[in-house]
Amino acid sequence: MTFGDQLIRQYGFLTLPSPRAGFLQVLDQVTASVDPPAWVSSEVFSYSQLNLDLAEASRTIKEEATTRFPVAQQGFAMVEGQAQAMLQTDVETLLASLGDKHISVQFEPRVVEVDLGNGEPFKSFEERQAFVWPMRDEATWNRLMNTLGGFAAMLNLEPTDEQGFRGYRIENEALSGGVVMNSNYLVLAIGEDVLASVLQSLNNPPVGSDAMRNSDLYRKAEEFVGSESVFSVEISDGGRLMSTIRDELVPSLQRIQGLQKSFELDSDGELDWIERVLEIIPTEREMEGLMGVVITKFIVTDEGLTLHGINELPPVE
Numbered sequence: 001m002t003f004g005d006q007l008i009r010q011y012g013f014l015t016l017p018s019p020r021a022g023f024l025q026v027l028d029q030v031t032a033s034v035d036p037p038a039w040v041s042s043e044v045f046s047y048s049q050l051n052l053d054l055a056e057a058s059r060t061i062k063e064e065a066t067t068r069f070p071v072a073q074q075g076f077a078m079v080e081g082q083a084q085a086m087l088q089t090d091v092e093t094l095l096a097s098l099g100d101k102h103i104s105v106q107f108e109p110r111v112v113e114v115d116l117g118n119g120e121p122f123k124s125f126e127e128r129q130a131f132v133w134p135m136r137d138e139a140t141w142n143r144l145m146n147t148l149g150g151f152a153a154m155l156n157l158e159p160t161d162e163q164g165f166r167g168y169r170i171e172n173e174a175l176s177g178g179v180v181m182n183s184n185y186l187v188l189a190i191g192e193d194v195l196a197s198v199l200q201s202l203n204n205p206p207v208g209s210d211a212m213r214n215s216d217l218y219r220k221a222e223e224f225v226g227s228e229s230v231f232s233v234e235i236s237d238g239g240r241l242m243s244t245i246r247d248e249l250v251p252s253l254q255r256i257q258g259l260q261k262s263f264e265l266d267s268d269g270e271l272d273w274i275e276r277v278l279e280i281i282p283t284e285r286e287m288e289g290l291m292g293v294v295i296t297k298f299i300v301t302d303e304g305l306t307l308h309g310i311n312e313l314p315p316v317e
Helices: 022-028 054-068 072-087 091-096 138-149 194-203 216-225 238-263 272-280
Strands: 002-004 007-015 046-051 101-114 122-134 158-162 165-171 176-181 185-190 232-237 293-300 304-312
Touching (some): 022 054, 054 091, 072 091, 101 194, 101 238, 122 194, 138 176, 158 176, 165 185, 216 232, 232 238, 238 272, 238 293
Antiparallel strands (some): 002 007, 007 304, 046 101, 046 232, 101 122, 122 185, 158 165, 165 176, 176 185, 232 293, 293 304
């Protein structure tokens, strides 16, 4: 870990020299530069990109596993047979349909009140995230959606046809989201309003500073990432990320305090640390400008796998 130039940098390295053999061959796939698609809105507070051919990785793992452990062949055959029967396609074809670039975006979590039946609603944070893949094999995913329809009632899924996409939604106190597709994209969304927001961006990509690729956050990230090829990368708005952590941590600690008082669990003062932690957690105002862009990237080289984390700090006043 190093400090300097208003940055905290973390490094990690795993020595895996080329030529790599066995399961490690999964790392020898073609990597790619960071490139947020036009549809990614600056509304998201985190963008992730994984460059991995799942079909090739699956093929490598299967070949190595069955070569080293021949008894594993039966297990693979069983899984593939079940997949073929349910999905009307083989596992490798299904994985290949997802391509080699996997993109996810995260939105700020929301407070959700869940009624536990004791008269006091339980407050928790709902993660809000979406995964989006360009559609490469519409026929395969049409068959999969038809299969999913057979389990819709059991899984409490509701058919949906919205904004030019078709698929299934789930809406209840515990979970909100859906999986939908059209001829261009496959979308899996988790969290309130995420599906509608992502579909709107896909149909009408944001322009100007409303697009992440044109935002101040991404311009700053480009200074540290540039055209470098990566295995995976995550770019986050550090200020919003820290505020989210604070918003999740404070209620959790206060909840423990409440239980402590209700059941008189701390007669000897063992939980006094909670009060001390709450006292040092920055306020919302103090959080403003506390951190800039946060980047975590994994890079594959001939020497091995490198982790590089970057946290931008505010200027010293």
